[in-house]
Amino acid sequence: MIPVLGLLAGIALGLVLEPTIPQGLQPYLPIAIVAAMDALFGAFRAYLDGNFNDRVFVVSFISNVLIAAAIVWVGDQIGVGSQLSTGVVVVLGIRIFTNVAAIRRVLFHA
Amino acid sequence: MSPGPRVARVERSPDGPDRLPSTSAGSTPRALDASMDLLNQIIQHPVDPDYAVAAARGGGRARLRWPLALVALVIGAMFAVSAVETTRAAPAAETERTELISRVQRAEAQQDELRARVTSLSAEIAKLRAAAAGTSDEAELLERQINTLDPMVGNVAVTGPGITVTVDDAVPGTLDVPSTDQRNQVLDIDLQAMVNGLWLAGAEAVAVNGHRLSSLTAIRGAGDAITVDFRSLARPYRVQALGDPKTLQAHYVESAGGLWWNELAQNRGMRYEISSEEQITLPADPGLVLRHARKAES
DSSP states (O other): OHHHHHHHHHHHHHHHHOOOOOGGGTTHHHHHHHHHHHHHHHHHHHHHHTOOOHHHHHHHHHHHHHHHHHHHHHHHHHTOHHHHHHHHHHHHHHHHHHHHHHHHHHHHOO | OOOOOOOSSOOOOSSSOOOOOOSSOOSSOOOTTGGGOHHHHHHHOOSOHHHHHHHHHTOOSSSOHHHHHHHHHHHHHHHHHHHHHHHHHHHHHHHHHHHHHHHHHHHHHHHHHHHHHHHHHHHHHHHHHHHHHTTOHHHHHHHHHHHHHHHHHTOSOEEEEEEEEEEEOOOTTGGGOOTTOGGGSOOHHHHHHHHHHHHHTTOSEEEETTEEOOTTOOEEEETTEEEETTEEOOSSEEEEEESOTTTHHHHHHHSHHHHHHHHHHHHHOOEEEEEEEEEEEEOOOTTOOOSSOOOOOO
């Protein structure tokens, strides 16, 4: 319940306040979002499996986002930023799909 | 533990944390593909293994409610901010585009103006030169030479009989060709072939869409447009050539350029029309300046 409320509140906050992201951080936001989605779906699956844990979720979310952003940052420094962000999106995308498929199986038995 | 057949997959141990195959030479045999199982790993361990660890440890569930809420808040805010940024950036990009387009149009208008000025100044130079040279025999000879050579090199406007060739991209739908096929569009090489054919057929002056061709003119493709002297052309392309009205068209049709275009018109469905004109006037090429070449002293 808390996470859903938090998500909605966050979306509302973002829409209302419209904060401007510093120019330097803008390339990393999409990647951070993909990493956050990965953490979210992983957490939901763990929740359905019955072993969700707040601490693991918080830590995995933060580390996911930081690592994804760091990979892209390093890529930017050595000139392959867009390729590396594609790589991050592919890897996290596969994980998201796998998790969503598992969630779907649990929820709909299909 | 009986030594069963080695399997490539990493088996979950029932009690312990689901660790990835350890590289340390432990008691468990390394999986065969342990060093290259990135995809296996992604697909088989999509959930953070620490969830299993924490669950096995039996950690309390209700701890860290506030950090959880905060993280959820941050994620939601990230979605919203990113979406807002993207929608906000779209009109900005559009404005930038229109701004660039108008800047290009302004520059083109300015170029046209400057070219017109060059033409009028050239006429003035010719008049002043004639006045300055006086009426001596030598001056008249020079003047005659200049008058002969100027139309040839494209330095002055010329008029006379000739032909007009109008060509355009194939109309989509004709000859069952897809409209997006680039081969059905007029390319720079097509115009080059046509102009070469016209020269070969005895044309004395040629202009493409009103841009007079000289020995310094380049016809080339730049992106989607064909440029003549770095001015991009708008479709349809009108190539005008001055020459002998009796032979120019016949010779052109038989030249390599004429055959090339015949084929394009028949097989690609491109528009291709030739018309004879009793009188056409071609403008001067205002860009005719030599900056580095000098007359060699013999």
